[in-house]
Amino acid sequence: MSKPPLALEIRGLTKRFDKPAVDWLNLTVQTGEFYALLGPNGAGKTTTLRMVVGLLTPDAGSIAVLGIDALADPVKAKQVMAWISDEPMIYDKLTPFEYLEFVAGLWGIDAAVADARASELIGWLGLAAHAHERCEGFSKGMRQKVALAGALVHDPRVIILDEPLTGLDAASARQVKSVLRERVSAGGTVIMTTHILDVAERMADRIGVIADGRLIAQGTLEELRGQTGQDTSTLEDTFLTLIAGPAVAA
Amino acid sequence: MRAPGTLGWFARHEARLAWRDWLAMMTAGRRRRLRTVAIALLVFVAFMHGVAYSMVGRFADTSADPDKVTLVVITGSLLLSWSLMMSQAMESVTRAFYARSDLDLILSSPASARKVFAVRIATMAVSVVLMSLLLAAPFVNVLAALGGARWLSAYGVVAAMGLVAAAAAVALTVALFKTIGPKRTRFVAQIVAAVIGAAFVIGLQLAAILSYGNLSRIDVLESDAVVALAPAAGSIVYWPAHAILGDVTALAGVLAVSVVALAAAIAVFSPRFGDHAIAAAGVSHTVTRQRRWSAFRPATPTRALRQKEWTLLTRDPWLISQTLMQILYLLPPAFLLWRSFGEGTGALLVLVPVLVMAAGQLAGGLAWLAISGEDAPDLVATAPVPARAIVRAKIEAVMGGIAIVFLPFVAALALLSLFHAIVAVIGIAVASASATQIQLWFRAQAKRSQFRRRQISSRMATFAEAFSSITWAGTAALAAAGTWLAAIVALIAVGILIGARLISPHASAERKLRGALSPVRAV
Numbered sequence: 001m002s003k004p005p006l007a008l009e010i011r012g013l014t015k016r017f018d019k020p021a022v023d024w025l026n027l028t029v030q031t032g033e034f035y036a037l038l039g040p041n042g043a044g045k046t047t048t049l050r051m052v053v054g055l056l057t058p059d060a061g062s063i064a065v066l067g068i069d070a071l072a073d074p075v076k077a078k079q080v081m082a083w084i085s086d087e088p089m090i091y092d093k094l095t096p097f098e099y100l101e102f103v104a105g106l107w108g109i110d111a112a113v114a115d116a117r118a119s120e121l122i123g124w125l126g127l128a129a130h131a132h133e134r135c136e137g138f139s140k141g142m143r144q145k146v147a148l149a150g151a152l153v154h155d156p157r158v159i160i161l162d163e164p165l166t167g168l169d170a171a172s173a174r175q176v177k178s179v180l181r182e183r184v185s186a187g188g189t190v191i192m193t194t195h196i197l198d199v200a201e202r203m204a205d206r207i208g209v210i211a212d213g214r215l216i217a218q219g220t221l222e223e224l225r226g227q228t229g230q231d232t233s234t235l236e237d238t239f240l241t242l243i244a245g246p247a248v249a250a
Numbered sequence: 251m252r253a254p255g256t257l258g259w260f261a262r263h264e265a266r267l268a269w270r271d272w273l274a275m276m277t278a279g280r281r282r283r284l285r286t287v288a289i290a291l292l293v294f295v296a297f298m299h300g301v302a303y304s305m306v307g308r309f310a311d312t313s314a315d316p317d318k319v320t321l322v323v324i325t326g327s328l329l330l331s332w333s334l335m336m337s338q339a340m341e342s343v344t345r346a347f348y349a350r351s352d353l354d355l356i357l358s359s360p361a362s363a364r365k366v367f368a369v370r371i372a373t374m375a376v377s378v379v380l381m382s383l384l385l386a387a388p389f390v391n392v393l394a395a396l397g398g399a400r401w402l403s404a405y406g407v408v409a410a411m412g413l414v415a416a417a418a419a420v421a422l423t424v425a426l427f428k429t430i431g432p433k434r435t436r437f438v439a440q441i442v443a444a445v446i447g448a449a450f451v452i453g454l455q456l457a458a459i460l461s462y463g464n465l466s467r468i469d470v471l472e473s474d475a476v477v478a479l480a481p482a483a484g485s486i487v488y489w490p491a492h493a494i495l496g497d498v499t500a501l502a503g504v505l506a507v508s509v510v511a512l513a514a515a516i517a518v519f520s521p522r523f524g525d526h527a528i529a530a531a532g533v534s535h536t537v538t539r540q541r542r543w544s545a546f547r548p549a550t551p552t553r554a555l556r557q558k559e560w561t562l563l564t565r566d567p568w569l570i571s572q573t574l575m576q577i578l579y580l581l582p583p584a585f586l587l588w589r590s591f592g593e594g595t596g597a598l599l600v601l602v603p604v605l606v607m608a609a610g611q612l613a614g615g616l617a618w619l620a621i622s623g624e625d626a627p628d629l630v631a632t633a634p635v636p637a638r639a640i641v642r643a644k645i646e647a648v649m650g651g652i653a654i655v656f657l658p659f660v661a662a663l664a665l666l667s668l669f670h671a672i673v674a675v676i677g678i679a680v681a682s683a684s685a686t687q688i689q690l691w692f693r694a695q696a697k698r699s700q701f702r703r704r705q706i707s708s709r710m711a712t713f714a715e716a717f718s719s720i721t722w723a724g725t726a727a728l729a730a731a732g733t734w735l736a737a738i739v740a741l742i743a744v745g746i747l748i749g750a751r752l753i754s755p756h757a758s759a760e761r762k763l764r765g766a767l768s769p770v771r772a773v
Contacts, residue, residue: 053632079634089626091558093565101546105554106633115546134538134565150629 004031005067007158007189013051013061015213021047023213024061029191029206031066031157034184036204037193040243044213045193046162052191053083053160065158079107082151086163088143092136096127096146099135100153107154114153121149125175141172148176152183159183161192165199177203201235209242217242255361260369268373295388302388310397314495318483322476324491330451332411335382337447339412339419342374344439346527347423347432353527367523368516371420375512379412400496407493407501410508417508417515424519427526551635552643559620559647566698598663598670603727605659605674609652610681610719616651617689620644623698645686652682670730677726684718684747691754714750721746 008029015022022044029035039045050056052063054074063070063077070077090099097118104114122131125145130138135146144164151159159180165173180190181203194200200207207224209217217227221238225231228241253259273284312320356366386408393401422442426435481487493501549557563570621644624630630640656678664671692711721743728736 053628055628055631075634075636078632081632083628083632085628089628091562091625093562094558095540098540098561101549102554102558103629103633104546105549105557106551106630106635108551108634111546111548118546132540134540136538 006064007031007033007066008035008052008191009062009064010048010052011062013048013063014059015044015047015051015056016059020213022051022058025210025213025215027208027215027218029189031189032184032187033189034180034203034205035189035191036200036207037191037210038195038197038200038207038239039193039210043210045210047213048210049083049160049162049191049193053081054078055083080157082154082156082159084144084147084151084159084161084164086166088140088147090135090143090146090150093134095130095132095134096122096149097131099146099150103150103153109154117155118149118153121152125149125179140167141169144168144176145172148179152179156188158189158191161190163193163195165194165196197235197239207235209239211243255365257365257369260361260366261372264369264373268377298388299392302392306389307392307396310393310395310401312397312495314400314497316491316495318480319477321483321488321491322480324494325480325488326476328407328411328490328494331382331386331408332415333449333451334447335378335412335415336419337443338381339374339378339416340423340439340443340446342377342416343419343423344436344443346370346374346523347427347435357524357527363524364521368520370523371416371516371520372512374420375413375416378416379409382408382412398496401494403496403498403501404494406505407490410493410504411490413508413512417511420515420519424522424526432526551633552639552646555630555635555640555643556647556650559644560650562625562698563616563619563651598667599727599730601663602670602674602677602730603723605656605663606677606681606726607719607723609656609678610685610715610722612655613648613652613682614685614689614715614719616648617645617686619698620647621686621689622693622696624695625698627695641690648686649679649682652678673726673730677722677729681719681722681726684722684743685715687747688714688718688750688754691751694755710750710753714746717746718743718750 006028008027010025010027013022013025013027014020025044025048027048037045037048047056051058052065052070054070054077058071065077066080068077068080091102094102100114100118100121104111104118109117122128125148127142127145127149130142135143138146144167148164161180164176164180168176177199180192184190184205192200192204201221204221206218206220208215209224217224219227221235224235224238224242225233228238230237230241233241316324357363383405386404390401390404390408393404423435423439426439426442430438489500490504493504621641631637633640660671660674660678663674688711692714721739725736725739725743728739
């Protein structure tokens with residue numbers, strides 16, 4: 001049986017603004033993996049992910065999503081991906097139901113299939129009571145849930161999230177985490193940046209640490225601890241040790 | 251330094267904010283542009299003095315003791331200007347209620363809200379006055395240069411009109427608040443502001459069409475009927491007109507009335523301004539339920555995009571009001587069209603360029619909403635749809651909107667003259683496409699709610715859009731008249747488009763990209 005393609009394979013990825021934001025980055029994520037990308041502010045996490053989903057053009061390097069060259073064939077790569085940013089951008093004048101219908105239309109999903117999936121997601125995320133209300137009065141948590149439903153309605157195989165839990169209350173955060181875990185259990189891949197190290201510690205199969213646009217460490221929590229020589233430390237201790245003295249990429 | 255919490259301290263704070271806001275508006279946030287802006291302003295001021303000379307130069311010798319016709323014309327023109335000031339002031343007041351900005355900070359602080367809002371109302375009045383003075387300055391300067399220093403008293407009249415406009419705007423907006431509530435006031439106030447700004451002009455044009463079959467406002471004001479109906483020459487109503495002509499007593503009276511009006515508005519309304527702002531803050535939390543349909547409707551990505559654009563537009567009455575206000579000015583030509591049935595095609599020469607100009611302006615607004623005012627840009631950009639298809643769908647949405655608005659006009663025109671209808675269709679299509687293309691070249695991501703401030707992102711785009719619409723309208727006018735000179739103006743319009751393309755950020759980005767050795771190196 002042939003090995004499934006990597007969910008994400010980044011080679012020599014480089015992006016400069018005034019200074020290098022991402023500097024010859026190499027990173028791989030396995031299919032069916034929950035991968036957390038950590039790093040201090042300005043490390044290049046968001047820039048990296050925005051290049052992966054096609055929101056930024058790299059200066060150099062290659063990106064492959066499930067074996068698809070995302071730079072050569074971005075439309076095909078986007079078909080299997082979903083992107084959620086920390087600031088959920090939804091349409092105030094559309095209802096969650098209409099938003100999902102729009103997203104399904106963009107991804108070219110069969111209307112009947114998308115309809116069933118949307119109803120399921122709306123119920124699952126506790127949005128049923130608000131499904132036909134315009135989003136303009138929604139709280140940040142509700143907006144994030146609508147954005148998440150939009151990301152899932154086209155059944156992506158790779159979900160990429162940038163700080164998805166920022167500003168969410170405990171109940172909403174738990175719901176989002178549970179949805180993401182479900183996706184991974186179902187064979188999907190989740191790649192997420194977060195500053196909440198507890199979440200990364202508890203949820204991620206593997207963790208990548210990025211600083212100054214370079215991957216300075218990658219592996220399971222145990223592997224990262226091994227790199228710092230602190231076998232019983234928390235991820236927070238490990239992370240702070242790693243970014244205090246950048247090592248050679250794992 | 252003034253003591254914190256005093257009127258003077260708040261006034262200094264407001265003045266600083268207003269100055270920086272203006273500076274950002276003029277330079278689009280780029281300080282390096284300051285010199286360019288200053289040069290452009292100087293050129294513009296010189297140009298406006300030329301325009302003023304051609305418009306009012308011949309009136310410089312008007313007697314300081316005018317007849318009734320002159321008084322009626324001056325007073326009518328002042329009323330017209332005042333209605334525009336009032337419109338601008340209402341917009342400022344509504345914005346002050348609904349833009350949260352620093353209201354949370356102010357209302358949660360132990361500072362006196364009454365003082366803050368007293369200063370804020372005064373600041374609004376000052377901004378209306380300054381804007382009016384700036385616009386009036388070329389005309390006053392030309393009159394003073396040609397007719398003597400007595401004309402400088404017009405500055406005082408303009409300032410007084412600005413103060414009264416601000417006072418009336420505050421009173422009217424608060425009255426709306428109290429009668430129809432905060433939720434409806436935002437929308438209604440915008441409509442009322444636009445209608446007030448346009449009503450007087452449109453009313454005079456309609457009267458001119460009825461009386462003289464043209465769009466001239468002066469013809470109406472000078473007509474025997476209007477002069478006969480107007481108050482006697484000694485009436486207090488003509489004080490502003492007398493003041494403009496240099497009557498110092500009248501000027502003092504006008505200024506005194508305006509200062510008292512503004513002071514009264516501040517005294518009456520500033521204590522409750524905070525309450526209204528708090529009430530307005532609750533508006534965004536109201537729930538709007540939409541009709542539910544049974545299932546998703548099948549859609550291709552481009553159809554989904556088009557449908558989304560139209561849905562968002564039709565669900566935002568504020569945006570509709572802002573966009574369609576441009577169409578308000580189509581009422582007089584529509585009326586002229588109606589009056590022209592069976593009376594030859596002379597009036598159509600006026601109609602065709604008006605339709606083309608309006609189409610260009612409307613398309614610019616719609617294109618901005620669809621292209622720059624995309625509220626979920628990441629979602630659309632990460633969808634598996636080629637960028638070209640996304641842009642095409644958005645252009646189709648814009649053109650569809652234009653077609654819906656202008657088709658009835660063109661159909662009516664076709665009944666009168668097929669030739670003029672064809673010219674109008676071509677002109678509308680070309681002007682709309684040009685305005686849309688300019689918006690594409692100058693696109694910069696923004697929230698739809700920033701629609702009114704869209705010009706700030708690029709002055710160049712605004713000017714290019716306006717000049718493009720004007721030149722295409724000129725082309726259409728000449729084409730409708732059947733003269734080959736239309737080709738020359740069309741070439742100028744194309745030149746404007748080429749110029750806009752060359753100076754657009756899109757072009758400079760492409761130049762940079764071409765300059766790079768290798769934009770994306772494969773590994």
